Amino acid sequence: MDDALRENLLKEIVWPSNEPLMFERRRGGTITDIEEQYAIAHSEENIRKIAALGVRLLPADGGGVHFYKGFGFEIEKEEMQNTKKLVELCHKYGIKVSVYIGGTLFAETLFLENPKAREWAQIDQDGKPITYSGHQTNRYFPCYNNEEYLGYIKEIVRYAIKEIGADRIFFDNPGIGRPEPQSCHCPKCVKKFKDFLRNKYDEETLRKRFGFTRLDLISPPTWNIFNQPWDLITIDDPLKQEWIDFRCHSKAEFFREIYKYIKSLNPSIPVAINIKGIYGRNRAFIEAIDHSRFSGACDCMIMDSGVYAHMTEDGALISEIRSFKVARILNMTVASPPCRGAGKVEWAVAMAFNKPLMIPGFGYEGGPYGPKDIETLHYYDFYLKHEDLYTNAESIAEVAILRSFTSMAYNNFSTHLSTILFEQTLIQAKIPFDIIFDQQIENLPRYSVLVLANQESLSDEQIRRIREFVFNGGGLVATDATSLYDEWRRRRRCFGLADLFGFEKIEDAHKNMNFYGKGRVVYIPRIEPAEQIPLKKDEEQRKYIDISPNKWKLPKNWYELVEAVEWASKGRIPLKIYAPLSVVAEFYRRNKELILHLVNFDVNNTIKNILVELKNPAKRRLKRISVLSPDYEGEEEIKNYFEDKDKILFKIPKLVIYTIVIVEFL
Numbered sequence: 001m002d003d004a005l006r007e008n009l010l011k012e013i014v015w016p017s018n019e020p021l022m023f024e025r026r027r028g029g030t031i032t033d034i035e036e037q038y039a040i041a042h043s044e045e046n047i048r049k050i051a052a053l054g055v056r057l058l059p060a061d062g063g064g065v066h067f068y069k070g071f072g073f074e075i076e077k078e079e080m081q082n083t084k085k086l087v088e089l090c091h092k093y094g095i096k097v098s099v100y101i102g103g104t105l106f107a108e109t110l111f112l113e114n115p116k117a118r119e120w121a122q123i124d125q126d127g128k129p130i131t132y133s134g135h136q137t138n139r140y141f142p143c144y145n146n147e148e149y150l151g152y153i154k155e156i157v158r159y160a161i162k163e164i165g166a167d168r169i170f171f172d173n174p175g176i177g178r179p180e181p182q183s184c185h186c187p188k189c190v191k192k193f194k195d196f197l198r199n200k201y202d203e204e205t206l207r208k209r210f211g212f213t214r215l216d217l218i219s220p221p222t223w224n225i226f227n228q229p230w231d232l233i234t235i236d237d238p239l240k241q242e243w244i245d246f247r248c249h250s251k252a253e254f255f256r257e258i259y260k261y262i263k264s265l266n267p268s269i270p271v272a273i274n275i276k277g278i279y280g281r282n283r284a285f286i287e288a289i290d291h292s293r294f295s296g297a298c299d300c301m302i303m304d305s306g307v308y309a310h311m312t313e314d315g316a317l318i319s320e321i322r323s324f325k326v327a328r329i330l331n332m333t334v335a336s337p338p339c340r341g342a343g344k345v346e347w348a349v350a351m352a353f354n355k356p357l358m359i360p361g362f363g364y365e366g367g368p369y370g371p372k373d374i375e376t377l378h379y380y381d382f383y384l385k386h387e388d389l390y391t392n393a394e395s396i397a398e399v400a401i402l403r404s405f406t407s408m409a410y411n412n413f414s415t416h417l418s419t420i421l422f423e424q425t426l427i428q429a430k431i432p433f434d435i436i437f438d439q440q441i442e443n444l445p446r447y448s449v450l451v452l453a454n455q456e457s458l459s460d461e462q463i464r465r466i467r468e469f470v471f472n473g474g475g476l477v478a479t480d481a482t483s484l485y486d487e488w489r490r491r492r493r494c495f496g497l498a499d500l501f502g503f504e505k506i507e508d509a510h511k512n513m514n515f516y517g518k519g520r521v522v523y524i525p526r527i528e529p530a531e532q533i534p535l536k537k538d539e540e541q542r543k544y545i546d547i548s549p550n551k552w553k554l555p556k557n558w559y560e561l562v563e564a565v566e567w568a569s570k571g572r573i574p575l576k577i578y579a580p581l582s583v584v585a586e587f588y589r590r591n592k593e594l595i596l597h598l599v600n601f602d603v604n605n606t607i608k609n610i611l612v613e614l615k616n617p618a619k620r621r622l623k624r625i626s627v628l629s630p631d632y633e634g635e636e637e638i639k640n641y642f643e644d645k646d647k648i649l650f651k652i653p654k655l656v657i658y659t660i661v662i663v664e665f666l
Helices: 003-012 023-025 034-041 043-054 077-092 107-113 115-121 149-163 189-202 205-211 239-265 283-287 321-329 345-352 373-386 405-409 414-428 440-448 462-471 558-569
Strands: 066-067 096-101 168-171 271-273 400-403 431-438 449-453 475-479 512-516 520-522 573-579 584-591 593-600 609-616 622-628 636-638 643-644 647-655 660-664
Touching: 003 373, 003 573, 023 189, 023 321, 034 107, 043 077, 066 077, 066 149, 077 096, 077 149, 096 149, 096 271, 115 149, 115 168, 149 168, 149 239, 168 239, 189 239, 189 400, 239 271, 283 405, 321 345, 321 431, 345 584, 345 593, 345 660, 400 414, 400 440, 405 414, 414 431, 414 449, 414 558, 431 440, 440 462, 449 462, 449 558, 449 622, 449 660, 462 512, 462 520, 475 558, 520 558, 573 584, 593 609, 622 643, 622 647, 636 647, 647 660
Parallel strands: 066 096, 096 168, 168 271, 400 431, 400 449, 449 475, 475 520
Antiparallel strands: 512 520, 573 609, 584 593, 593 660, 609 647, 622 636, 622 660, 643 647
């Protein structure tokens, strides 16, 4: 099908929505012909047009078509049957369907259908229900510790799989949990919080934690006009710390139970959850999201964050690259290019950094539910044509940057700033790296360098493992207050890693390059932001600290950070790419191939003759080097290359937006 026909199809298609008609009518502000559009979206002619584009999964935005919003099982049955008919039509044309399950309770209808559902709602410290954002006060958030609500959602899920024929389940809303002072204080949460502490600590440790062991009168933290949660720069109160841990645990465990139930019904059904990604705020404290705990609770992250891949006028590279890396290390995928405004750069980033456990969607370009841009379709065509290049590819990053839970969850600013800026340095310096969490510390030996960007709160066990890693030959780059606190954010008398840094006290801290055992250590006192980033715009403003994406600029001393990583690695970083800072890269191993993905954020300038220096540590015989891109026709072989011992040098002729380089060995 030629582009003209496809463009006409794109104009004619009405993408099925995740919102049922009931919700569109109730919230208001919709279009006058909503019923007509709804009918077209569900028609066979419309589905036939979608199939003609080559779409293999609906909805095109990677979420789910309407199934259950939260009005009530019986109340929504009529539209559920419409979804069933839609699924049958899609299956007829070879399209799989992801169905939407909302994460809120609609009080006006659900409580009439099921009066006991009133007990499922989260209630705040004043006993009032916690409502959805955007003035939708008829929508309540559910309590993730309520067993009856868990059972209810299991019934919804069973119906979706057994009766509707869903190919994937998508859960919305957990990524926008209400921040303090609107955390759930219902009786079940209060009781389970105490149980959580009793299970987590023995009596001796509990006494060290709180000073006492009787938890009968322990209750969740409360707030008042003199004690506002958004005023906290660090979180030192043991009760508040444990409450953060408990909230993150409860949310993840709820979905872990649902995940296990879904897999018991049909192991091949993927599960997607809208938990969003990594940003410049303390998501554990604000939204009870700790990504690492969702490992084994879903197959796929959804990120409708509004953070789309682009370069700002002042040169900041903004993207969800961090979030893709998080998904990959947790053995998840990201559903699709995640946000509105998604064009070719957004698609390129998703194709380069995502782990394709399932078919990606289209993104939101040009419309609320599907693509309207022929160039986006060209990228999708390219993916389908070369799908084998994206599967069974493993990261060969030699650098890992740690996001320890306690360092990030008990600090609202400085640890996030340092980590964001060091990650940005690695991204733009084109150094392949993984983002790891506490659970991956035991896998440190597979890396050459560990980066601790102001990871201030580390346990004695974590310090022992890091010390052992370096002693046995690993490299360490640490900054700021790394290891100055323990896992409860209690200040140590000297750095926990003092013997590696070469000094003990923070007041003696200075840049130092040190040898420890067989390994190398670099300590850098501070990562210097490119511009001043105030804690708040207005001290009177009731707003949580958030380092917005336009502040994710390379730090002033970014090259110092790069040199530190390179020295600590002992030359084990697998490649160097000599290209402008507007270019990013990802590097994988696949069978007898090394696959390099390059993305150019500077859409107005084609980059030519990019020099690549690639390590060939096994000294395997080179077969060929080829270049592919959706930005131009055909495959190009690079015949002019140079081999020197364990290195291969070659030039990539041009990079428009996105290019893949395949290095094949015999």
